[in-house]
Amino acid sequence: MSASAVFILDVKGKPLISRNYKGDVAMSKIEHFMPLLVQREEEGALAPLLSHGQVHFLWIKHSNLYCIHPTWCPWRWVWGLSAMVAAQAKRGWAEDRSCTAHLCGLGWGAGAGRDEGGGKGQGGGSGSVFHLLLHKWHLFLNLAAPVVATTSKNANASLVYSFLYKTIEVFCEYFKELEEESIRDNFVIVYELLDELMDFGFPQTTDSKILQEYITQQSNKLETGKSRVPPTVTNAVSWRSEGIKYKKNEVFIDVIESVNLLVNANGSVLLSEIVGTIKLKVFLSGMPELRLGLNDRVLFELTGLSGSKNKSVELEDVKFHQCVRLSRFDNDRTISFIPPDGDFELMSYRLSTQVKPLIWIESVIEKFSHSRVEIMVKAKGQFKKQSVANGVEISVPVPSDADSPRFKTSVGSAKYVPERNVVIWSIKSFPGGKEYLMRAHFGLPSVEKEEVEGRPPIGVKFEIPYFTVSGIQVRYMKIIEKSGYQALPWVRYITQSGDYQLRTS
Numbered sequence: 001m002s003a004s005a006v007f008i009l010d011v012k013g014k015p016l017i018s019r020n021y022k023g024d025v026a027m028s029k030i031e032h033f034m035p036l037l038v039q040r041e042e043e044g045a046l047a048p049l050l051s052h053g054q055v056h057f058l059w060i061k062h063s064n065l066y067c068i069h070p071t072w073c074p075w076r077w078v079w080g081l082s083a084m085v086a087a088q089a090k091r092g093w094a095e096d097r098s099c100t101a102h103l104c105g106l107g108w109g110a111g112a113g114r115d116e117g118g119g120k121g122q123g124g125g126s127g128s129v130f131h132l133l134l135h136k137w138h139l140f141l142n143l144a145a146p147v148v149a150t151t152s153k154n155a156n157a158s159l160v161y162s163f164l165y166k167t168i169e170v171f172c173e174y175f176k177e178l179e180e181e182s183i184r185d186n187f188v189i190v191y192e193l194l195d196e197l198m199d200f201g202f203p204q205t206t207d208s209k210i211l212q213e214y215i216t217q218q219s220n221k222l223e224t225g226k227s228r229v230p231p232t233v234t235n236a237v238s239w240r241s242e243g244i245k246y247k248k249n250e251v252f253i254d255v256i257e258s259v260n261l262l263v264n265a266n267g268s269v270l271l272s273e274i275v276g277t278i279k280l281k282v283f284l285s286g287m288p289e290l291r292l293g294l295n296d297r298v299l300f301e302l303t304g305l306s307g308s309k310n311k312s313v314e315l316e317d318v319k320f321h322q323c324v325r326l327s328r329f330d331n332d333r334t335i336s337f338i339p340p341d342g343d344f345e346l347m348s349y350r351l352s353t354q355v356k357p358l359i360w361i362e363s364v365i366e367k368f369s370h371s372r373v374e375i376m377v378k379a380k381g382q383f384k385k386q387s388v389a390n391g392v393e394i395s396v397p398v399p400s401d402a403d404s405p406r407f408k409t410s411v412g413s414a415k416y417v418p419e420r421n422v423v424i425w426s427i428k429s430f431p432g433g434k435e436y437l438m439r440a441h442f443g444l445p446s447v448e449k450e451e452v453e454g455r456p457p458i459g460v461k462f463e464i465p466y467f468t469v470s471g472i473q474v475r476y477m478k479i480i481e482k483s484g485y486q487a488l489p490w491v492r493y494i495t496q497s498g499d500y501q502l503r504t505s
Helices: 027-043 075-091 097-106 127-141 157-175 180-185 187-197 297-303 326-332
Strands: 005-010 015-020 049-052 055-062 065-072 147-150 250-263 269-283 289-294 316-320 335-337 342-351 359-368 372-381 388-397 403-409 413-417 422-431 435-443 458-465 474-480 488-502
Touching: 005 027, 015 027, 015 180, 015 187, 027 049, 027 055, 027 065, 055 157, 065 157, 157 187, 180 187, 250 474, 326 335, 335 342, 359 388, 359 458, 359 488, 372 388, 372 422, 388 435, 403 413, 403 422, 413 435, 422 435, 474 488
Parallel strands: 065 147, 250 488
Antiparallel strands: 005 015, 005 065, 005 147, 049 055, 055 065, 055 147, 250 269, 269 342, 289 335, 289 474, 316 342, 359 372, 372 435, 388 422, 388 458, 403 435, 413 422, 458 488
16 A cells, blocks of 8 residues: 545535645645546545546545545556446445456455556555445444545555544544544644654554553643653564553453344345454553464364364454464464554454354234234244343334334333334343243324335344354464463353344245
């Protein structure tokens, strides 16, 4: 990635702050961004990449701001990408793997980041990574404000978007709420951050914890001779400071899995996916090296541990924090790293596997002479009896003209939410293997509506502690530090609902 400039615009497209890193793209080119954006919105072909001549704007929107990266690159690359993202915008940005494949074919994916001289570029995100970034951009689009970046080289698009989102994350760490007012009130700090985040078009220090050590919001209190850049910035380990000390050395590991599930009215599973993250909270002295062992199927095959006695999982789309030594993971699947201090996400993964619905829902809806409707919902826990789902919420859609609600539940409580046209059945504790019933009675207008309403699916929210649906396990956590202190690792497993929906007949 080699960026020429970064722009932050207000909701009307007026530049609030810009930083020209290389000077090879005219700063006046940003004037073409907002007309292009409005035109694409009117055409219904809005995309994360907009083109004007040979300048191309890679942008995201947050709150009431636009973050834009303008770029120049050869037509054979960008024409295909622009056409593809425009067509994809019309089809919808849902999980469409053809989008990913096309990006890889255009050279914006793995192994394709090459400069104009034909040499290999600086790394290169995988096509799947860019696919996730495009999907994330689509979610941001429903919020409100943009950041734009430009480059005169053949930049890796996935890295550009990664940098833009990281910039937004850093700003949010500093200002809590990132809006137009926070940019205007803190423009000096914003300029300082832009200078440290990127140097001559290449990302540098992007860890907010490290940046906060020497870029503070009390910048007006100048003390000569005391201001210095912390050694962490120039160290090989830029994400952790030296000299950290704790009386009690501990590591807390959270393995969190979200279940995405879509079941049709006949009971067939249409979509089944597990998205997992491993988060750490580190309270360790010095510069420790950590080694994390999982029941990774590839690792078991390499070490000869695969077999019926050793349950393993096959991880897909694995993404690591920058502290992990990727070369070692590629060689022997060892997750070795020097951790940042405090909270951070070590890795994320995905499993496209057939998941048995953990909470199964059956519903029966009966209408009586267009005057009332009765809804019966049965919920069954299809997970281990030893486990308990907490904070269960079952959202049952009801007709928009329903009134006079009455409920009867075998457990928990139900309430009608008219602004959403749903009944929310709340169950504080739901043991595995149990079945519960809820009955709802509603009155209906005497005049039947002619149009047929679509029936939204039933949504379920839950959290099951001490349980992972994939079966992933932390086999060991080794903590090595030159002083030889003893440290305690703690592990917690949580399975929760993601996009969990069951359609009704």
